[in-house]
Amino acid sequence: MAYPAIKIRALQAFVAVYEEQSFSRAAERENTTQSGMSTQVKGLELILGTPLLIRERKKFMLTPEGEIVYQEAQGILRSLMATEQAVKEMQGSVGGVVRFGMIPSLTRSALIPALDEFKGEFPDVELSLLEEYSYSLMRRVLDGELDFALVPSTELPAGLTGKFIGRDREMLVSSAAQNKDTAHLQSVSLSALSGARLIVPSRLNVRRKQFDMLLNNHGIKVAETLEMDGMLATLEMVAVTDWVAILPSAICYPDKGGLVRRLNPITDPPISLDYVLVEKAEAAPPRAAKLLAKCLTHHIANILADWGDTFDIENREP
Numbered sequence: 380m381a382y383p384a385i386k387i388r389a390l391q392a393f394v395a396v397y398e399e400q401s402f403s404r405a406a407e408r409e410n411t412t413q414s415g416m417s418t419q420v421k422g423l424e425l426i427l428g429t430p431l432l433i434r435e436r437k438k439f440m441l442t443p444e445g446e447i448v449y450q451e452a453q454g455i456l457r458s459l460m461a462t463e464q465a466v467k468e469m470q471g472s473v474g475g476v477v478r479f480g481m482i483p484s485l486t487r488s489a490l491i492p493a494l495d496e497f498k499g500e501f502p503d504v505e506l507s508l509l510e511e512y513s514y515s516l517m518r519r520v521l522d523g524e525l526d527f528a529l530v531p532s533t534e535l536p537a538g539l540t541g542k543f544i545g546r547d548r549e550m551l552v553s554s555a556a557q558n559k560d561t562a563h564l565q566s567v568s569l570s571a572l573s574g575a576r577l578i579v580p581s582r583l584n585v586r587r588k589q590f591d592m593l594l595n596n597h598g599i600k601v602a603e604t605l606e607m608d609g610m611l612a613t614l615e616m617v618a619v620t621d622w623v624a625i626l627p628s629a630i631c632y633p634d635k636g637g638l639v640r641r642l643n644p645i646t647d648p649p650i651s652l653d654y655v656l657v658e659k660a661e662a663a664p665p666r667a668a669k670l671l672a673k674c675l676t677h678h679i680a681n682i683l684a685d686w687g688d689t690f691d692i693e694n695r696e697p
Contacts, residue, residue, distance in 0.1 A: 383426045387459065390452040392419035393431060394661060397449060398521065398538035400439050408522065423448075453538075456661035474503040477668045480516035480528035481508065483610040484547075485654070485679060488632035493678040497671055504667045512608065513585055520657050526668035529675060532653035533585050541655035544676045545683040549650035550631050551643040552614070553623040563637035568647035569597055577601045578616065578624040581608045586652070590625060593650065614640065627652050628686045629679065654679065 395405035396416060406413045424431050431445035441449055481490065486508075494506070509516070509525065516528035521538050535541050551567055561567060572594070580587045594601070605622065607613050613624050618639050625645065634640040656672055658664060664672070 385423065385426055386419075387456070389419045389423040389426075390448075390456060392416045393423055393445075394449065394452050394456065394538070396420055397432060397439055397441065397445075398536070453661040457663050460661070460663035473501045473667050473670065474505075475665055475667050476505045476507060477665070477671050478507040478509070478525050479668065479671065479675075480519060480525045480530075481510055481675075482513060482516070482530055483510055484531075484627045484630040485529055485675075486510050487611070487630045488682050489629070489675060489678040493675045496678075497674045501667065501670065504671070506671070512583070514583070517657055520659055523659065523662070526658070526664045527672050528657045529654060529679070530657055531585055532655045535657065538660050539657050540660045541657050544654040544656055545680050547627045547629050547652040547654060547683055548686070549625050549645050549652060550628055551623060551645055552617050552626050552631060552634075553641045553643075554618055554620065555637055555639055555641045557621050558623075558641045561641070561643055563641050563643075564635075565643055566646040567643040569593060569645055569650075570599060570647075571643070571645075572601055572623070572625075573599050574602050576603045576605070576622045578605050578607050578613050578622050581606045584608060589650070593648070597648075625650070629654075629682055632682050632685075 391409060392405065392411075392415075395408050396402055399405040399408060402413045402416050406416045409416065420432065427444065427448070429444045430442050431448055432439050433442055434440075490508075497504070498506075509519065511519075513528075513530035513533060516525065516530055517536060517539060519525045520528050521536055529544065532541065532543070551571060555563070561571070579590060582588070593599075607616070610626065610630055613626070614630070614634075616622055617624050628642075628644075631640070631642050634642055656676060
């Protein structure tokens with residue numbers, strides 16, 4: 380007895396509806412109609428003889444059978460795209476356009492040396508970089524606007540995968556001209572922030588919640604706070620005023636000499652930050668994107684490792 384075959388289009392529709400939590404947004408993502416998406420999902424459920432999605436409190440939830448289909452569908456779609464991509468890439472040299480995203484913490488230190496190396500080896504690849512914060516970048520990867528993004532580790536939306544790159548540590552950053560109390564690269568306690576004028580990220584930034592919790596738990600009272608999401612602007616302000624900031628070591632790497640800004644690793648308690656490479660779960664990035672991601676992660680890992688003696692930590696996945 381012949382059974383109806385599951386169609387790839389139906390799997391794509393099912394995955395898109397669950398990840399977008401909307402038939403209309405899924406239809407826009409897959410460049411089709413809302414009714415078409417509904418028909419594909421209903422047809423898949425009919426073939427399998429069981430519901431895959433249920434609606435609870437205005438949210439789509441996977442049934443146990445739907446969970447299995449979702450996980451398997453991601454692998455199937457990714458394998459199909461990888462096969463198609465591999466065949467195409469055999470027919471020519473590495474080229475095309477790579478669209479990628481990075482958070483400001485990483486662009487200041489790792490971007491230039493990585494791009495110099497990559498473009499020297501693959502001059503035909505056209506690059507498009509978007510520098511934003513993590514949630515926006517993850518959304519763009521999920522929507523297919525970016526091939527990959529380099530972001531802090533956090534809970535990933537459905538449809539994305541994250542690969543650990545390295546562990547960073549937070550530093551107290553102040554003006555080298557105004558901060559005379561502590562030597563450059565000398566470790567400090569979080570209590571050093573008592574009475575300071577502290578620049579903090581906005582509450583949309585994943586790091587803000589951690590900072591607020593630490594200051595509250597350790598009973599540290601700062602004199603004043605200023606919300607600022609621009610890290611480069613924060614660095615400029617810190618360099619010429621008495622404001623201080625807590626920033627990842629990666630963005631501080633060009634200041635390792637201590638001529639303009641004084642860097643003090645926070646070790647009591649240590650504040651860590653992991654970076655991950657985020658890609659779409661069911662998509663196979665083109666070869667050029669894979670090569671660029673490998674080059675960038677290599678340079679990021681080297682920069683983090685170069686702080687090893689300062690922090691006395693191993694830069695590896697926990």
